[in-house]
Amino acid sequence: MGFLHEFLQQMVNGLSLGSIYALLALGYTMVYGIVKLINFAHGDILMLGAFGGFFVLAAYGVTPLTFVLALLVGMIVCAVVGIVIEKTCYKPLRNAPRINALITAIGVSIFIENGARVVKVIGPNPKEFPTFKTVNFPIGDVNISQIQIIVFVVSIALMFLLTYIVNHTKLGKAMRAVSFDRPAAYLMGINVDWIISFTFALGSALAAAAGILFASAYPQVEPYMGIIPGLKAFVAAVLGGIGSIPGAMLGGFIMGIAETLTKGFISSQLADAIAFGILILILVVKPSGILGKNVSEKV
């Protein structure tokens, strides 16, 4: 009984954490699918989003309405930041060797982290994130907190929204076209620059939402909070098959559950190492990921 109870409890925790990873992984996978770049700064966008939410909630108190406001503010701010980063740092390097863009991404990532640390309003010390009082709903022996429910519902809603945008709108069609074949999309009259910017904005907005949800579940914000979730979300994206949107969602949930199960049954210190282990394993066994397609290199 004890085992089953613990297992179910960790599954619930895992689904909630996994939905955050899935949101973040979506940004990685969309950007990678469209410009073939690992956006190292993605985890730091999560941090910026969390701080955006922090300022709103700290100013107006925590009610359902301000929470929605915080989400909106965080997402809009981060979408703008995403576009600015893309336009200033990545766009000039689109035709440069890939390693250059990668190094720039590292630079942007550290610039955001250390910049946040230096700026007075954020500062190096962790701050407590204002969040709802935890209310537990016991179902059988398993406790589900209302924060976990909020995290899960908001993430799923955003994922549905994204899937709708990508699959059923003209913009989404253009995004898919650009990621499939950029020069051909350009020749068909698609504004490639604009689509790439839009992708960054979309990914960054999702990261901001992930940041606010993450900070609600683990109520603390600090400049370096985005590194580890960012790394894990990237692993999730690779696990699901980088470039694949359903893959990122699936990978996120698997990562979240794997992490909480490790915490519950093995050791909480190993929880970070497990992500790394999964990455190595997936690279050895099936580098294209669970839902990824095997693409052979053409000259």
Place this chain on the structure above:
Amino acid sequence: MKKNIANGLTLAAIAVVFTGILAALVYIGVIDEYTAQILTLAGINIIVALSLNLISGFTGQLALGHAGFMAVGAYTTAVCIMKFNFPMLLAILTSGLVTAVFGLIIGFPTLRLRGDYLAIVTLGFGEIIRVIMINLEQITGGAAGLKGIPSFTEDILLAPALSMLWVFSVMIITIILMSNLIKSSYGRAVLSVREDEIAANSMGINVFYYKMYAFTISAFIAGVGGGLYAPFFGYLNPTMFNFLKSVDFLVIVVLGGMGSITGTVIAGFVLTYLQEFLRFLRDYRLVIYPLLLIFIMLFRPSGLMGNREISILALWQRLFKSDRTQSKVDKAGERQ
């Protein structure tokens, strides 16, 4: 062939004399202890940055975990000396070998693939190795760190000069080995992998093998650099080897020019000194390095030197040889 050996020996002799003079100056006190310490630290930074340049600059595979390799090397040396009473040289070589094994383990699953997996896996490795160091308390002292690592010598008066002598000797050996490696057929193969993997592959070059080769050697050198760091500092702590430390080396390589040994050496000295010099800026220093990275990549991706080298030998011949050989030498100099 003979000329090559003669040239190599001349260079080695120049380097030895130069290092000897420098160490002597430190011993007499012309160069004060603080400056000596910065120079020694620069030497260690250069060793690790050179190893990073080998994999990122020459082979074209971005690695972000060289601080992790350095940590492995540093802890191995410390443990070898303190627990097993290894002599210094043996301990440092052991740390290089142990780190190379880690390099093999990490490289094997990642380097088979195209793309940027090495970057993210090495980044993960750098983070994980820190967690492991913190948890292996009996061996590494955990988060509190490892204190009382014996220095290169017990004589306090001699210590700065001797540390510098050790570090600079290893640095010079690394430079010589690396420049010879790059000029060898192995080195050419490695360069061809950077230029175009598909073309290299179709010319019969085993891309995976050469990437592994470069990465393992890179890990070995980084481990040796870490091995020198332990007795130089006398104290180790897992947070010393965080991600930002790896980025420090990346900045050195990028500023110097990816694929230039001379560039790395120059940038290593400049940036290590700059780091001390900019102390008055306090936390704002933290923003300068990433900005430097971004600006170099945007406006001068080749860094200071691109993939050119300054050759002392060519300079020497230009100054002292007759006019008849001049044009030949010039061409040789340019190619280098």
